[in-house]
Amino acid sequence: LRNMVTLPWWRYDQSLLDTGRRSENAINIPAGPNSPVGIIWNGTSRPGIGLHGTSDPETIGRARSAGCIRLANWDAIRLPTLVRPGATVEIR
Known part of the structure; x- marks a missing residue:
């Protein structure tokens, strides 16, 4: 994990979703x-990819992400008590 940000702003960038490259039109x-x-937000070494909460926990487990791992807010807020930035996270 690279960083942990409470109450993060979300940067919606269609170019990043389509091509993997950030644009200035975000x-x-x-x-x-909400x-x-x-x-x-628990950021990883891949820009724009992280472990984060969601405003819609009923959708967890469904393909609703562009590569991130979505957690219920109550689980996402607990994550920093279990791991710290710099921890290695292996996603399989």
């Missing part, structure tokens, strides 16, 4: 419990 969505990335 839309920044304000932080809050944000698509929930109340905490």
Whole structure:
């Protein structure tokens, strides 16, 4: 894990989703419990990919992400008590 950010803004970037490259046409969505990335962001070494909360926990386990791992906000907020930035996370 690279970083942990509470109440993160969400950067919606269609170019990043389509090509893997950031654009300057992104839309920044304000932080809050209704944000698509929930109340905490746990960033990985891959830009734009992280473990994060969600405003819609009923969709966890369904293909609704562009590569991130979505957690219920209550699980996402607990993650920093279990691991710290710098920890190696292997996703299989």
